Amino acid sequence: MVNSSQDFEDCSYDELATKHVSVRRVLGLFKAYSTRLIMMLILIVASSALGMASPFLLRAIIDDALPNGDLGFLALLAGSLIVLACLGTVIGVLQVAITSRVGQAIMHDLRVRVYAHLQSLSLGFFMTTRTGEVQSRIASDIGGLQALVTHTASELTRNVSTVVMTIIAMLALEWRLALFSFLVLPAAIWISHRVGKVREEITYEQQLRIADMSSMVQESLSISGIILARTMGRTDHLTRRFVRTSEGVAALEVRSHTAGQWQWAVIDLVLQALPASTLLLGSILMSQGTAAVTIGTMVAMVALQEQLLWPLEEVLRSGVEIRTTRALFARIFDYLDRPVETRERPGPTVLDRKSIRGAIRLHKVSFAYDGSQRPTIDDVSIDIPAGSHVAIVGATGSGKTTLGYLLARLYDVDAGSICYDGVDVRDLSFQSLTDMLGVVPQEPYLLNASIADNLRFARPDASDEDLIAAAKVAQVHEMISALPNGYDTLVGERGYRFSGGEKQRIALARTLLRRPRVLLMDEATSALDPVTERAMSQALETMDRECTTITIAHRLSTVRHADRIFVMDHGQLVEQGRHDELLALGGVYAEMVRSAL
Structure with missing residues (x-):
């Protein structure tokens, strides 16, 4: 019996994503490029380590070189900061080059896999699937993953590395101020998860509407569609239908970008207030005679907070983007998992063309x-x-x-x-x-x-x-x-x-x-x-x-x-x-x- 593609369309998004998408399967897309990814990981760790050293050099400048008037030591520390900046720039350029090449190679592999798999499906699939839907999944859905594989994944790795190393540096610098800085983390992570789930579902619905729009364009703006519309006097009707579909896509786009904005605003407000709160707490500790807390320590801690908070916020936003792209992976893997009903058997019979009788x-x-x-x-x-x-x-x-x-x-x-x-x-x-x-x-x-x-x-x-x-x-x-x-x-x-x-x-x-x-x-x-x-x-x-x-x-x-x-x-x-x-x-x-x- 021929399987209908309708079976796949009837299930809910949660069922579709659970059935087709897993972290292991997504990571499998990167497997063929493991060597270059390891090189990129080494560059990311090196970049994070360089960034972690800068606040300690800054503390040494404030607490040692400047008070003692040691110009030679000051020049050495300032020169070290410049060298670190140059190394960071070079590493950043290399990282972008590797990321772009790997990302585009993965996109190419995925497009070819989907196209080749669709070529092998039975005629029944194409009888029950709109051409515009197929085009949408190859172009729009895979295209929507480009940011993930060429930018988000590497940025997430870099930011996670920076966050981890910065946390270690903050604890080594002054553990009490560090723990105070970490109080905002649980709420930020919870909000990120909640916003990610909402945007994931919106993205899936949005891709469905984009597929509708693609199918409408493919059908109504073909030669047959134009002839049909004009001879039936339905051009205005088709235009109104396209307007409604386009409005739906626009509304979903707005919902996707605005979901959770108030929650993010609260987190941003807390993060903006954190440096001032840290300086206040540090001043209180200094007034109580805490020897470990100095002006240089507080300046270095604020610098580390700035170094932590921006990557941390990016990590949380990347988490939201990854949850969003899960909807795209669900639609793409759905096609890749469609069964090939007409297969060539292992060791098939090969006929000599000259001996074929018919x-x-x-x-x-x-x-x-x-x-x-x-x-x-x-x-x-x-x-x-x-x-x-x-x-x-x-x-x-x-x-x-x-x-x-x-x-x-x-x-x-x-x-x-x-x-x-x-x-x-x-x-x-x-x-x-x-x-x-x-x-x-x-x-x-x-x-x-x-x-x-x-x-x-x-x-x-x-x-x-x-x-x-x-x-x-x-x-x-x-x-x-x-x-x-x-x-x-x-x-x-x-x-x-x-x-x-x-x-x-x-x-x-x-x-x-x-x-x-x-x-x-x-x-x-x-x-x-x-x-x-x-x-x-x-x-x-x-x-x-x-x-x-x-x-x-x-x-x-x-x-x-x-x-x-x-x-x-x-x-x-x-x-x-x-x-x-x-x-x-x-x-x-x-x-x-x-x-x-």
Whole structure:
């Protein structure tokens, strides 16, 4: 049974995040770059150590060098501060360079993983998923992680290192003043956690709305969408719908940035008041004769507080950002965890292209789409000899197109088997199947490139003579030659500058370039006029008779001369034979012929 992607969309965000996201899995993205990350960690620790030394030098200047008028010692300490600043600058530059390279490499890896995984999913996934949603997850969601992997992660590490070392320095400098400074930490951490959770949920909802907006743009601003809107007089309606969606995204963006602002304001106020409170407490300790507390100690402590509080606040904010990106990881990993239903088995059978005959046998094949109460294909058995021309016909919904999907292994059968030259299609290597089978769908997809590029998509090494030969068989060479730029003519978005019949013929020429041993045409001539269709049929007949041709058709004029016609009705094979034989039966096929007159 084919799994629907709807199962993934129905669960709540908490269920989605719990199921797909873990700290170990996120850290796994960085594993391939462990050497460079260790180098960056060493630089971060070195930078933090340099920063920790500065307040102690400052205390020595205030308590020793200045009171004693020791200019040589003062010069040494001041020079040390300058050297530390220079080293910190160099380390900072190196850290940014490493972080940027690693971050962009991780982003690239993640995009490629998602794209490659989506390429391997079954046709059912794409039937139930909006194109705009897929685009949003690859572009918007992964793009939203860029700040995390190129900036936030390294900044968090650096700030944590600075915080830890500064805390140690403060305790070593004067433990009572240090403990007083730490009183604000529990409240700040609690607020950070609370704000992070709120923003995480808002971000997930925001990405859903961005996906809606992306889908709306993709659908309504395509050529088909523009034609539909203008001919139906619905352009204003679509604009209003886009306005509502955009307003929703903007409102969520405001909520995301303003969530917890009052709590952060209180923390900021406390942090701003901390240096003054420390000086007050230090003065009280000095008045009580505490020898460890000097003016230099208090100045150094305030300097350490400044060195602590800014990184600490950044750590807390980074924690909020990481919680927010968890929502993005949930959506990305959701796609990566979609099961690949059509897999190449270990050690698959590889057929020698030269020895492929093209004999096909379907044995008791059954198949049902997920959620269907009855099978779309029910116990169908068909034998197709190599080199023959057969047709599969039936009314709309009879299952003939689904049978084509199964022959191309866009789905796997639920029961029974489909064999090519005696080998189960599930045992064949993907390359062997694609080398053998050429498919021409009813709605051909043309790339927004030249006609030549579209044709060579099937066979990049094809010569100009090969293109012309295939185009002549498909009855499209004269049309292409009449264009100002000939085969270099751009076809436009989805080929809309050409008619349906012209697109079908270009698609057929593209498939013929691959010289398949089995040619599967699914309503591939439905948009052709009778004269062109007849000429194409005659041209196909002149091809190598070793090519097995399967024509799936609703229009019966295309199949009259087939070697054998298989008639489908409600997923079952009800009749088979030649055209004259089926007419003589007076059954389903005969009724279809009478209805077409």
